[in-house]
Amino acid sequence: MLKNFDMKSFDMKGFEDMQKLGKDNMELAMKSFGAVSKGMQAIAVEVADYSKKSFEEGSATFEKMIGAKSLEKAIEIQTDYAKSAYEGFVAGATKIGEIYADIAKEAYKPFETAVAKANGK
Numbered sequence: 001m002l003k004n005f006d007m008k009s010f011d012m013k014g015f016e017d018m019q020k021l022g023k024d025n026m027e028l029a030m031k032s033f034g035a036v037s038k039g040m041q042a043i044a045v046e047v048a049d050y051s052k053k054s055f056e057e058g059s060a061t062f063e064k065m066i067g068a069k070s071l072e073k074a075i076e077i078q079t080d081y082a083k084s085a086y087e088g089f090v091a092g093a094t095k096i097g098e099i100y101a102d103i104a105k106e107a108y109k110p111f112e113t114a115v116a117k118a119n120g121k
Contacts, residue, residue, distance in 0.1 A: 024114070027110075028110040028111055028114055031109075031110040032107045032108070032110050032111065033107075035103065035106035035107045035109070035110075036103055036106075036107050038106075039099055039100070039102060039103030039106065039107075040103070042099050043096055043099050043100070046092065046095055046096055046099065047092075047096070050088070050092040053088065054085065054088065057081070057084065057085065057088070058081075058085075061077060061078070061081040064077045065077050065078065
C-alpha cells in the first residue's frame, strides 16, 4: 500500500488547512459549550433561589394559618398564598425561559460568526 505513495502528490498545504479547520471547529465548540455551561449555572441559581423563597413563604403561610382565629381568616390566608405562589411561579418560569433563550443565542454566536466568515460577509 505504501509502495505507491508518491511524496510529490502529498499536499502539505491541504493537511495544514485540515488541521486549522479542526482547531477552529474545536474552538467554536468550546465557546459554545462555555455559553451553555454559564447559562445552566444561571438556571441552577434561579431554581435554588425560587425553591428557597417558596419554602420560606410556605412555612410563613402555615404559621399564619395555625394562628388564624376563624375559618374566614384561614381561607383568606390560603387564598393570598395561592395567588402569591402562582405569581411567583409564573415569574420564575418566565425568567428561566428567558435564560434558556439567551443560552441558545449565546451558544449559536460562535457558529454564526464562522458561517458569516465562510460566506465572505
